Amino acid sequence: MKKVKADPKGVLTGSHYLDGDYAIAEGGLAAGCRFFAGYPITPSTETAERFAERIPSVGGVFIQMEDELASITALIGAAWGGKKSMTVTSGPGFSLMMENIGLACMMETPLVIANVQRGGPSTGLPTLTGQQDMMQAKWGSHGDYEIIALSPDSPQECFDLTIEAFNLSEIYRVPVFVMTDECVGHMHEKVVIPPAEEIEVVERKWYEGPKDKYLPYKLDKDGIPFMVKAGDGYRFHTTGLTHDERGYPVINAECQAETIPRLSDKITDNADKIIMLEEDQIDNAEIVVISYGITSRVSIRAVQLARKAGMKIGTLRLKTVWPFPEKRIKQLAKKIKAFVVPEINYGQVVLEVERCAAGKAGTYHVPHMGGWVHDPNDILNVIKEAAK
């Protein structure tokens, strides 16, 4: 992995008052993203608007495509053309991107998609918040594969985690999702953008060997193949069909068995390196509140109230939702009484918590159907129930 300092052209160093959507665009520019293709959709559009405004003086391309199918596919093309590329969307657009997210996984293409979630299904609540696409992010395209999903809870983290998303996408050659929500996307807060020399960005894993020896899917020691870009004289081929290390289609069970597990294993085998968690007062906790995105900020109040009432509450915030922190949840399940999982959906990430708790600790969901955040008292009531 080659780390370099960020290109100062894209870095708007200073202290700013930004919303989460704008901070995502600034994070992308700081990470070296020079190609953005998108389609307007509430509540994510401000990221595209910011990029369209900023990119002409940074050097790169913004293009508003005809739909989200075109946006995601243009990103894949641009990535193979040598650029770091990103888009932003929300539920309905995310649904339209699913087939080609599979293509990006199959071709092992680094790119970043931010999803500023709103209430669904269908058109649902275009202007109001939700966290209902978390499972879709993991399972939405057909077939077996793994992706990485991060979940910022503030505009500052929208900036920081978008850079992290680009770095992870280059290391593992995989689409990375920044799964935020309408509240964080439209929340204005202080965002500190450091000087370019303090921002580390990961360079693409370029192949540097002899041209006639290049095989697009021959694995390096770390299990990730080297990449080249179109126009460099390698005359390579790649396809969404199951393929061998030459990138040639091979339509049989043997090649499928060899190729497909690797798309998942390269992420799950490196889960410890990818996963970022934020824990508080977890050591002698009886109850652990697990949350992500905006819900983690609402949970703070419920946890304060519970602690004031003398309860031993720990918190665990998922900055990385996928891959899921199985190991940590399994460890905690042996020590604590119960997990409480508030999220703005009818039960998604809680299912993973329950699976990992495996009956060793209780698992309590605090659902919210979207449109607004939880009332902290609703979370508090479930904490009390879990403690009984």
Next chain:
Amino acid sequence: MTKEDRLEAKNPSEKFLRMDRIPHIWCPGCGIGTVVTSFNEALKKSKIDLDDVVVVSGIGCTGRVAGYVKLDSFHSTHGRAIPFATGLKLANPNLNVVVFSGDGDIFGIGGNHFIHAARRNMDITVICVNNFNYAMTGGQVAATTPIGANASTAPYGNFEFSFSLPYLAEAAGATYVARWTALHLRRVTKSIQEALAKPGFSLIEVITPCVTLYARRNRLGDGLNLLKYYYDKSVIEHGADTRTLDISYQGKLVVGKFIDKEKPTFLHAMNEHMTKILGDKFVKYGE
């Protein structure tokens, strides 16, 4: 030439093909291979650096072209070759990007991308092999199937109106539009050469027989018969009004170069416009 020399002689297309992937999957009598040969000839005659030429295909019989040409080549998803090509071209404007795919892929599932890439005058060349049906999946009715033709999902014959590809391309803003049959080898080659050299959005439609499905279902004879039939039924009318180019079942085929005009490409327009508006603050891109 001695017998030994003849045995040693190589197919002139070898340089342009991934010979380790031959034999190809196309049926005997299919016209796609003929169009690939014309493409190879056009590359040879154009004398452009092959390292700069990229082929993007979608899904279907013609979608397999990307897998056979010895160039940087991408076999993408159904209907999405044009946005994939758009991303490639914008990421690396030095590339000469060619979309090589079928009528179902480009004008059925991918029709929206076609009109928008033409509208933007994205600098790519689209070679569309039109065989009047979805061949890879077994001969289903397409947006190009003429009224009256039989297809597996139109077992009583097609009654839907079909697209005229050159008319659609012109209306959407394409700067180069031609139509030929697969037997017009040299003319297809020349059109591809012109399109590769043209800065702007180009469409070359090539009518080809689908021997196994469309021809068999409609009892139109073998591939060679149909190839010759299309050729014999064609009338060359360069510059013809694209409103007059509808194709009727086994009827007359108007072919030729219909549109060849100048218009700024997407990137050229972007650079000109931004320079005018932003002056020195604008970082020129890719020129």
